[in-house]
Amino acid sequence: VYTGAVEAQRLSTALYNRRAMHDLGADPTTLGVVGGGQLGRMLAEAAAPLGVEVVVLDPTPDPPAAPVARDAMTADFDDADAVAALAERADALTFEIELADPDALERAAEEAGIPVQPSPDTLRVIGDKLVQKRHFADAGVPVPEFRPVDDADDLAAAVEELGPVMLKARSGGYDGRGNVPVEPGDDYREKLRAIGDRPAMAERFVEFDRELAVVGAVGADGQATFPVTETVHREEILRATGAPARTGDFVRERAREVAGDVLDALSGRGVFGVELFETGDGEVLLNEVAPRPHNSGHWTIEGATTSQFEQHVRAVLGAPLGDPGSRDPTVTVNVLGTGRGSRQADLDGASEVLATAGAHLHWYGKREVRPLRKMGHVTCTSIDGEGVEALLHRGRTLVDGLSFAPE
């Protein structure tokens, strides 16, 4: 049994609040979730064994979570009436996308007399990348230097001071949308146009050795963090993860410390994805925080004693957190959309994934494929003592063997 001893902070049962925070019975507990994408789908898959039903709200009719949710409501994320109607049916509210509207959530939860977790304040802080960075810097979390950018002059000044930067729209972007790298001498006006001429921030471009992520939960009675994971991005999109991260114990310990400080600086319960940079000199810097289960934690479904999705359900409902220890070395490789336009998502090659021992297919059920759209992921767990290196090779080979039919 690989227990991930270094990384896994196993919570003592004594820490837990033993009161029945999670009641099972004739009236099932219903979790209202703003967002019904793949995170909502995996949340619903994980909630069912706990006797928890999920109702999602999403602007897309029949979103990925619908087939496994009790119900899927179709409405915009900021439709206050719809969020209120969701709250009326739920015992607790949460969200699986940063585009959720903190005001609508707050009001709906208050009117229905139910909790919303994580706190809408956390969503407000995280939803604005400049506010987020200031918030964590003020809390003593190490972050790359950054500057607010409202126009081309601001951007020019930032590049002069910091050198190459990552220009990030303050809000509305995820999966790298709204991020562009900027170097001295670039056309700053054009770069700003590329992110939609929105209020932005510039962050010193970090020359990292490795990107790391720590998915952590804040529960009613403490924190539990999953083992430190390495992440591989290309074109600002997460491609693959490996746990345990192939780095030194010192860096792992430091990553856990930084993640712990991040969790301390957040309000409300839930699972958070903490994205980190490991620099050449072994420093660990915060990149960004996601106030929800995170792509870097998908490996926990098969690879950890408790999955990040079950952990989120537990945290939001105030139930005891589950053990975050690793079971076996595990990697995930994302299945991303290919080609040019939007078209029917007909996948070829899944049989090879299904036929590979220790490989697990997660297909999100999206009907249309678009370039770089997250369509699913493949998890490979170690079944014969393989390490992350071999598993990443296996996972990539399997995903390379998948293809989408052309138009």
Place this chain on the structure above:
Amino acid sequence: VYTGAVEAQRLSTALYNRRAMHDLGADPTTLGVVGGGQLGRMLAEAAAPLGVEVVVLDPTPDPPAAPVARDAMTADFDDADAVAALAERADALTFEIELADPDALERAAEEAGIPVQPSPDTLRVIGDKLVQKRHFADAGVPVPEFRPVDDADDLAAAVEELGPVMLKARSGGYDGRGNVPVEPGDDYREKLRAIGDRPAMAERFVEFDRELAVVGAVGADGQATFPVTETVHREEILRATGAPARTGDFVRERAREVAGDVLDALSGRGVFGVELFETGDGEVLLNEVAPRPHNSGHWTIEGATTSQFEQHVRAVLGAPLGDPGSRDPTVTVNVLGTGRGSRQADLDGASEVLATAGAHLHWYGKREVRPLRKMGHVTCTSIDGEGVEALLHRGRTLVDGLSFAPE
């Protein structure tokens, strides 16, 4: 990593048919399932990551599977029109209860032009315990001696010949319903009344050392059997399982052989639960076969590389079977209804289960509790090298700590 090397028959990928038997894409694959109880619920939980949607048919409105199914149709199992309507919506038909009607399934599948798996013939054979026993005896599978019993004279003759017997109604019983033990000198008429004066069979009462079970799958290109599991019954109801079974290698090997012979004697694809007796002299005898995922295989959700539910989905759809190897020693303990009458199912004590590392709660979402009704189960996986003995102790302690509120 505990791989269950002795028990797990790991299938070579070379065995698999590489054609795209499982298509993912714009049109999701839908599995129509007759029966919407906890097996249907766990089937739907396992189907979702594969991109497979589940529609169930059950006479109970809002049955356990409903919250995670795409839809739940309310109709009797033998309602031919309803089964036909289910087939019209599905890409394949299966069932999670022996009470499914083989004729209705056969006709509906034929009319809709879709497969039904396992074959309705298998359901016909297994649905009648006398036919079942004859079928397997004829195939060379070792079974306890048995006699048909149509009246008290038959029963008297059977007891005279065989000694103590288990009297079993030929059809309509499961979870031990319709089974009563009979000893010489008992009132035979009364015993027959106890099983509803139905056509029956009498089987020599086996003095077993241990009950074993092997869950096996028959796929498009071969068999895959999960590690041999020990099962503990009381009052004819399964209480607990442990894998690997605490028995000798010779018995385990023999149990796998017998299970393989059973699978060979069945027609159609799917997962089957093969219940076995281990006698004092190390002999292995077939008790009964369930043509569906089985309570003795619930441990595979956390304990095996592939769960029996995912395996059933794969088998029925003709996709490659998954690796059946064990990940870690694992036990399950059933949460059974207590008290006298039927009442609202308000469970107390779940927090302790949630707070225990390596313990997993599976709550089936049944609104009413009745004596001995299967309400859920608790799985304990080894996280620090514990064996089945210690895990069974942990699981039983946790389940003993659960209680249902009185009326």
